[in-house]
Amino acid sequence: MAKKLLLLAAITYTFLLIVLSLINLKGVPSLGSSFDDKIYHFLAYFILAVLWITFFKIHKNTFKLFFVFITIILFGVVLELTQHQLNPNRTYDTWDLIANCLGVLVGTLIAARFNIIKLK
Numbered sequence: 001m002a003k004k005l006l007l008l009a010a011i012t013y014t015f016l017l018i019v020l021s022l023i024n025l026k027g028v029p030s031l032g033s034s035f036d037d038k039i040y041h042f043l044a045y046f047i048l049a050v051l052w053i054t055f056f057k058i059h060k061n062t063f064k065l066f067f068v069f070i071t072i073i074l075f076g077v078v079l080e081l082t083q084h085q086l087n088p089n090r091t092y093d094t095w096d097l098i099a100n101c102l103g104v105l106v107g108t109l110i111a112a113r114f115n116i117i118k119l120k
Contacts, residue, residue, distance in 0.1 A: 010051040017044055021079050024089050041099035045076055049107030069108045076100035
């Protein structure tokens, strides 16, 4: 049951991330720094990686872990590259992409290391 809920959460979160990446966002709360956007990118992809790595429960299989890691990175790259094509008010930003990748890296390392949720 927990695994099904985690899959639902991962899929829902992924879909939500796609939608939020493609629409105009207004009124996002400020964190009080000049790089709030990068913090949000980092956190978004950190959570994405934790959800999928935990779902696949691949903390001991290096190949599968690497495959999921690369898949999430490519997902972020494709989303960052296409957002301007689908919404002229959104633009490509290399720093956003770097923040995405760092979020995936840290999320993957933490989820793989601590196996956050024990699934049966």
